Amino acid sequence: MHIPDGFISGSINTASAVIAVSAISYALWKLKKETYDQPHKVPLLATTAAFVFAAQMLNFPIGGGTSGHFLGAVTAAALMGPWAALIIMTLVLIIQALFFADGGITALGTNILNMGIVGGLGGCMLMRGIRAVLPVGKLGYLTSVALASWASVILASALCAVELAASQTSPLQIALPAMVATHAVIGIGEALIACAVVTAVIAAHSVILYDCPVTVSTHHSHSHDLKRTGIVIGAGMVLALTLAVLISPFASSYPDGLEKVAEDKGFIEQAASEEQVSWQHSLFPDYAVGAVEHEGISTGLAGFVGTGLVFVAGFILIKLVQRRSSVRSEA
């Protein structure tokens, strides 16, 4: 996923460099305050970055004779917090670009955007969002780490594919499905490694985790928790909607697994003729809002509404589960 020089157009590189520099400046400002009180964090940040670098060298098999490697953005966020994770990924990427020719100098901003900001900050946001709706404790914590690790790898690779396509280096219909499919598998390895690392750390000293599940469960303030949950759900919703609107118009032209099989086997016409009535009257036939003429905008809109509906449904479901579990704990 480390993009070399010459792949990304100048305007995209400039824009992502501006985003990266501002995010890094803010992160450095936050860390400067933090390390002023706790100067022992300076070498800890550095050794964690060295750890992420070294762990990226440990390949794991993904089947078919190929292997993937660890990214470490969400793991770093779980260990050290979101802003520290951004700085750790930045350190790793700068050293890889400068000394190992892994990732280009002009593409450094883009690589930091993909792996540090989307992978690290976005992954941390997802992790907190997922944890907010899961039961407090070690299992919920590990689940959130696993899901966020998996998603962070996919999001970073999807953004990478979009950037390559926008720079006219490789067409989106090929780059996006290929990148996302490969990284959906690599992401499983990432999730397994992230969980194993976090488990090892909990077993040794849970105190060194940035926000460890043990302290969360002992100091449980409900109102604070509710407010935080609200913020996290809002942020997650914004992220999901952005992705749905921005990515679905590109992705939808490529048939999904079932549609592809249906087309190949010729049962799509059969299904269409049998269920024509219900198909046309479903809310979003083939995920596009019928009344809107432009295909891309229409698909984007369908993505927006669809994501919103899924979110509301999920929210209601979780509320129901929460109520039941709180009743049980009171009894």
Next chain:
Amino acid sequence: MRSQRKIRHEYSVSALADLSLDVRSRILITLLFIISIVTTAPYQLLMFLIYAGLISWGAALARISLVTVFGRALIVLPFSLVVALGVPFFTGGETVVFFGLELSIAGLWTLAGVVMKSFLSASTLVLLITVTPINLLMQGLRGLGVPVLLIDLLNLTYRYLFVMLEEAMTLRQAAIARGYRPKWLPQAVIVGRLAGTLFLRSFYRAENIYAAMRLRGYKQVMPSDALPKYEWTSIMMVVLFVFMLISIRLYLGCLK
């Protein structure tokens, strides 16, 4: 002891013996050169030859073999090929038949451009890194306005990088010795356990490093040598270099 260190320092600084160019100028020239490579259109082959020539000239001035510079840059090619190899098959427009394969001409140019640009940019960077010691490079970056905290962290990370890499390789070696032959994805958990051990070791090492730093009087910022004044002759070198690149590109009509 002190004199020994000084000699080694001077030796490494004068690796670019004939120029001994200020490190800030080296960084700026490298960056501008790479930007020039990246912004050249793929079909301007003469311009890419000139870039290769300039890199070779720089290597000759620094008395480094071309095999080192271009050989180390080969590392970028696998990624370039994996990402861009499919492009000639899927880009539209005019096609050319090659060994029975129908390839798009525009797609072939994209592939060639991407390979040349990533390779030449990596060669330029290898040249800078080979002739510039890391501490000097970090001083230069600091002189160009990179925040001190980031520089300190970069220095520390680079210092412990090889320690952690060696630990990682030792752990993997031990796992292989115990019969670890990974075949399928769920075995990534084993890599995860190795990584967990690795992180705990890095954590304990950080505690020792901090104790050592404090004993030597660490106060918020790592001590570092002050950079010499940025001489105007060094700044002029950057200006001259940019002027040269622009005039070559104007002369060849390679400036969009």
